[in-house]
Amino acid sequence: MRKLIYGFGLSVDGYVNDRDGKIDWTEPDDELHQFHNDRFRDLEIILNGRRLYELMAEYWPHVPADAPPIQQDFGRLWTDMPKVVFSRTLTEVQWNSTLVAENAVEEVRRIKAEGDGVMEVGGASLAATLMPHGLIDEYQMFISPVVLGGGTPMFPALDQRIGLRLVETRHFETAVLLRYAAE
Known part of the structure; x- marks a missing residue:
């Protein structure tokens, strides 16, 4: 069965974007960017919601020719990676993507x-x-040194707790990685 990772940059107070939906505060240093590129190479498939897909599709397939090589590399990786986009409002997707409009839970079970x-x-x-x-x-949290005071939380309200086991910590110049395995 495939392993599913939920990894995200987040603020110290637990938000993945600010109140305006912006993520400009998560700008990675070169070491962290290379880390993301390398871990991305290990993925078979990425699953995206509509908003993240649109945000990524706005930039990564169109990385400027004068962008740093690390960004050009990630642009190629993202564009070529098989993606499943879950959306009830999009009518088409591009860049090696498949659109799924219904029953995300069952579709993810099938893909796993x-x-x-x-x-x-x-x-x-x-x-x-x-x-x-x-x-x-697995949960991978890349915590940036910023308090946003609002936005989209990484974790929703849940009826039952999810037990986690810390498996790795790593310090980067612009973030700290906390990696947890679900128990």
Whole structure:
């Protein structure tokens, strides 16, 4: 069965974006950017909600030719990576993407059962749909040194707690990684 990771940059107070939906405060240093590029190479599939897909699709397929090589590399990785986009409002998706409009939980169960590699879920709303069903195997939090005071929380309100086990910490110049396995 595939392993599903939920990884996100977040503020010290637990938000993945600010009140205006912006993530400009998560700008990675080169070491962290390279870390993301390298871990992205290990993924088979990424699962995105509509908002994150649109945000990523706005920039990564169109990285300017004069952008740093690390960004150009990630642009190629993101564009080529198989993606499943969950949305009830989009009518089409591009860049090696498949659109799914209904029943995210059942579709993710099916995708997990199809292989034994690693995939990642991006988008707090999509992850919130999957959490109560025990579909997320690992949580990777890249905590930036900022307090936003509001925005979209990484974790939704849950009826039952999710037990986690710390498996890695790592310090970067612009963030601290806390990696947890679900128990």
